[in-house]
Amino acid sequence: MKNTLTQKLLFGVVILPIFLSGAAMAQVTKPEAYLVDDRAVPARNSTNLCWHTSAWTPAKAIYQCEPDLVIKPEKAAKAAAAAAAAAKAAAKTAPEKVTLSADTLFDFDKAVLKPEGMQALDNLISKLTGIKYDLIVAIGYADRIGTEEYNKGLSVRRAEAVKNYLVTNKGIDPSNIFTDGKGEANPVTGDSCKGDRKTKGLIDCLQPDRRVEIEVAGTREAK
Numbered sequence: 001m002k003n004t005l006t007q008k009l010l011f012g013v014v015i016l017p018i019f020l021s022g023a024a025m026a027q028v029t030k031p032e033a034y035l036v037d038d039r040a041v042p043a044r045n046s047t048n049l050c051w052h053t054s055a056w057t058p059a060k061a062i063y064q065c066e067p068d069l070v071i072k073p074e075k076a077a078k079a080a081a082a083a084a085a086a087a088k089a090a091a092k093t094a095p096e097k098v099t100l101s102a103d104t105l106f107d108f109d110k111a112v113l114k115p116e117g118m119q120a121l122d123n124l125i126s127k128l129t130g131i132k133y134d135l136i137v138a139i140g141y142a143d144r145i146g147t148e149e150y151n152k153g154l155s156v157r158r159a160e161a162v163k164n165y166l167v168t169n170k171g172i173d174p175s176n177i178f179t180d181g182k183g184e185a186n187p188v189t190g191d192s193c194k195g196d197r198k199t200k201g202l203i204d205c206l207q208p209d210r211r212v213e214i215e216v217a218g219t220r221e222a223k
Contacts, residue, residue: 033060096217098124102141102158102210108203109146111157113165121162124214125170131218133176138162139213140181143206145198148183156181162212184209 034042035051042050042065050065061069105117113121140155140162159179166172193205 033057034062034065096128097213097215099211099213100124101207102212103207105162105212106158108210109154111154111161113161118165118169121165121170125166128216128218131216133172133216133218135217136166136172136177137213137215138177138179139215140179141186141209141211141213142181142184143203143209144184144187145203145206152181152183154181155183158212162214 033053033056035053036042042062044050058066058069063070100117100120104120105113107114138159140157140159142151142155142158144151146154156179159181163174163177163179166177167174187206188208188211189206193202195202
C-alpha cells in the first residue's frame with residue numbers, strides 16, 4: 001500500500017509539471033500580444049475583453065479582439081478595390097510635346113492645312129493610340145516678317161486650323177483642345193537671321209520660327 005501511495009504521489013509530482021509546462025507553452029507559442037488557451041483562442045476576462053500580454057501594441061491588434069483597431073474584411077476589400085482604381089488612374093501619361101513646322105502644315109503666309117499637314121497630324125494622333133485626352137494645347141507661332149499684329153492673327157488662325165482638323169477628322173472633343181497664337185514671340189532662330197526685307201533667303205532662314213507646338217496630356221487606357 002505504501003508503494004501504491006508513493007506511486008500516486010510520484011505520479012502527481014510528475015504530471016503536475018507537465019501540465020504546467022503545457023500551459024506555459026501555450027502562452028509562449030501562441031500570438032504574443034494575447035494570452036491564449038490550449039485551443040489558441042484568446043482568453044477573455046469577466047467583461048469579455050481579451051487579455052493583453054506586455055507585448056501588446058495597437059499594431060498587433062487582431063480583429064476578434066479589437067475590431068475597431070483592425071480594418072474589417074469588407075472594408076479591406078473596398079480598400080483593395082480603391083487601391084486598384086487609384087493605380088489605374090495613376091496611369092497618367094507624361095505630357096508629350098511635339099513641334100510641327102508651319103511650312104509642313106501650311107503654305108507660306110497661309111492658315112489652310114496642306115495635305116502634308118493633315119498627314120503630319122494623322123501621324124501624331126496615331127502615335128497616341130490608347131490615350132484618353134485630358135487636354136491638347138496647340139500654340140501657333142509666326143516669323144518676324146510682317147507686322148506684329150498681323151503675325152499674331154496668323155498664328156491664332158493656324159492654331160485654330162489644327163484644332164478644327166482634330167475635332168472634325170479625329171473626333172476629339174473641342175472642349176479638350178486649347179489654342180493660342182504667340183505671333184513672332186519666342187523665335188527659335190534668335191538673332192541669327194539678318195535683314196528685314198522679305199527675301200527668299202530671309203524666309204528660308206526664319207523657317208524654324210514658323211511652327212505650331214502641340215502638347216498632349218491624358219490617361220493611357222488599360223489594356
